[in-house]
Amino acid sequence: MRFDIITLFPELFASLLTSGITRRAYEGGLVDVRLWNPRDHAEGNYRRVDDRSFGGGPGMVMLAEPLFKTLTAIRAERNEAEPAPLVLFSPIGKVLRHTAVAQWSQSAGAVLLCGRYEGVDQRFIDQYVDQQISLGDFVLSGGEIAAMALLDAVARLQPGVLNDEGSHQLDSFNPALDGLLDCPHYTRPEVWQGHAVPAELMSGHHAHIERWRREQSLRLTVQHRPELLHQAREEGRLSRQDEIFLKNLPISGE
Incomplete structure (x- = not known):
């Protein structure tokens, strides 16, 4: 182009x-x-x-x-x-x-x-x-x-530009994330200034890790960009598990 x-x-x-x-x-x-x-x-x-x-x-x-x-x-x-x-x-x-x-x-x-x-x-x-x-x-x-x-x-969306071909698919707003915000990310050391990496990410259980990331994505989106969550819901991109998590999510300030 x-x-x-x-x-x-x-x-x-x-x-x-x-x-x-x-x-x-x-x-x-x-x-x-x-x-x-x-x-x-x-x-x-x-x-x-x-x-x-x-x-x-x-x-x-x-x-x-x-x-x-x-x-x-x-x-x-x-x-x-x-x-x-x-x-x-x-x-x-x-x-x-x-x-x-x-x-x-x-x-x-x-x-x-x-x-x-x-x-x-x-x-x-x-x-x-x-x-x-x-x-x-x-x-x-x-x-x-x-x-x-x-x-x-x-x-950055062109083939071969990013080191990891699929990395942009996990960016915020991407359809692969149903248009939601990306989850938080952590790297070494495991403990920094007294703060540890979330245990879910250290578990080695891929299904648990993916679910944790999905829930953090939902949490951030509802807190900071609720209109994105509303759009995803209207388009049927939220699962029953997503809705259960959101229903039980504490309201900010509680």
């Missing part, structure tokens, strides 16, 4: 593409990332890419024309019968969740637009943006961090 990133700060992506375990996806070509700076397609001696907002107010707005020329160059290079979607990271976008990441991981990629300043000229958005994505109800200085979050989430 291929992701073309439109950004005024392409240098921000250097560490993502060359560090950590997901670099295997980029170096191996599983996820082809290409960076495009609108300044390279801007006019004038100063290669201007922004201007003041009509109607007044603080901040600057990204100009439509340099973005259009950048997108045109990307479309020409991709040369696809079906143009890849143009995605803008913005507060009005749908919040990115695991289901969407999984879908992106099976796609041919996209063009990702990283906004800056007060935003992008609305006429460009109306004319060319196909989808908007948000990381949550907060504002970043630009879309680069959001783009890197999407790339990292997609890259």
